[in-house]
Amino acid sequence: MMEKRARDALPAPAPGQEINRFTELQTFVQVAQLGSFSAAARQREVSPSAVSKIVARLEARLGVQLLRRSTRRLELTEEGQQLLEQGRTLLADWMALESAVTRCGQPSxxxxxxxxxxxxxxxxxxxxxxxxxxxxxxxxxxxxxxxxxxxxxxxxxxxxxxxxxxxxxxxxxxxxxTRQVIVASPAYLRQQGTPARPKDLQRHVRIGWNYPRAVPHWPFAVQGHKQAVSMGEVLRVNDGETMRALVLAGAGLARLSLYHAWEDLQSGRLRVVLEDFNTGDLExxxxxxxxxxxxxxxxxxxxxxxxxxxxxxxxxxxxxxxxxx
Missing domain, CATH: 3.40.190.10 (Periplasmic binding protein-like II)
Incomplete structure (x- = not known):
């Protein structure tokens, strides 16, 4: 008995309390489409009395009669018919909007x-x-x-x-x-020689970065210790594809991420140098x-x-x- 009273208890909102217009409209549309309070109540899983109270509250708020009630049937007034037609459109638009902004359906x-x-x-x-x-x-x-x-x-x-x-x-x-490797084109290595140790880089063109957050040296592992070789000032760029193009053109050596140089290494367009001194650090x-x-x-x-x-x-x-x- 207490459960039934709780389901029936849908009092009018207190002064200043927000009205759930969506629930009122949705309930009214269901009553109008199904033709009875009982059918709408079953669909909403509440009591017929609760549905009747919601519709009555909607009518009181709008100040118009939406339904004519008799012992056998419900009949829409002219205002009720207008609210039904436009209300169905509003509810459909709302459901479409919800589907678009939530996780439901195909991502779009x-x-x-x-x-x-x-x-x-x-x-x-x-x-x-x-x-x-x-x-x-x-x-x-x-x-x-x-x-x-x-x-x-x-x-x-x-x-x-x-x-x-x-x-x-x-x-x-x-x-x-990704690992990083020092690479050069075969043509550059034929012309300038292949560095055998990190200190040999001092006589080679080293292509580096010119943006503020760039590290100004290359790290190496020499006899168990890390050693840094300064980049120098010969050639610096701000774009990875430009750096790759310069290395391919034989302009100098560069330290590239393995994913960046992968296809060129596979094809032989670039070669890795000083790999025995690679620190193996992963980025x-x-x-x-x-x-x-x-x-x-x-x-x-x-x-x-x-x-x-x-x-x-x-x-x-x-x-x-x-x-x-």
Whole structure:
């Protein structure tokens, strides 16, 4: 008996209390479509008395009669018919909106991705066709730059970043690791000779980075100790693809991530030097984003999950001996 009274008890909102207009409209539409309070009550899993109170409260708030009640049937008034027609449209639009912004259904909409030139070209671009086949409702906006951008200012949903991340409010998802190797073109090595020890680099052109966060030296492991070789001032760039192109053209040596040089090493267009002195340090590759992991749009989460599953993790391995000089 107490349960029935609790289900029936739907008092009018107290002064200043917010009215649940959605529930009122939804209940009225169900009553009108089903033709009875009892049928609507069964669908809503409440008592007929509770449904009657909701409709009565709606009528009182609007100041019009929506239903004519008799012992045998319910009949819509003109105002009730108008509310039914427009109310059904409003409810359908609301359900469509909820589906679009929650996790339900196929991920859809625009995802903006920012990445460095090398990560974008070498890791992301090859994955785009499969990503769009798996999620055909997605739209991608790709921006590649080696400058670290502010995700909010750039309106980016995801940024792919290599190396250690500074402390920030962004959330990072680790995609994998990569080793770094020192590479040169065969033509450059024929003309300038192959360095046998780290100190030999002093007589070679070393291509480095010119942005403020760049490390101004290359690390080596010499007899169990780390040794740093200064970059020098001969040639510096701010773009990974430019650095790769300069090495391929024979301009000098560069320290590239293994994923960046992989295809050139496989084909023989580049060779690895000083691998016996490689520290073996692994650099992380992250997908970073702003927001709480449990509250991401379905489209952003779908891209993050795809990248986590498909970014090649083989770039942390030692290079084959055949790639070394």
């Amino acid at each position: 909409g625009l995802v903006r991705i920012n990445a460095s030139s090398s990560i974008g070209q070498r890791l992301l671009v090859p994955l785009v066709p499969a990503l769009l086949r798996q999620h055909p409702e997605l739209q991608l906006d790709l921006s590649f730059t080696d400058q670290v951008v502010d995700l909010i200012a750039a309106r980016a949903d995801i940024a792919l970043r290599w190396g250690r991340l500074p402390s920030s409010e962004m959330v990072a998802r680790l995609l994998g690791h 992380p590759i992250h997908a970073v984003y702003v927001g709480k992991p449990g509250q991401l749009p379905a489209r952003t989460r779908a891209v993050l999950d795809f990248l986590k599953a498909h970014v090649d993790l083989g770039y942390a391995q030692a290079v084959p001996a055949g790639w070394c000089t």
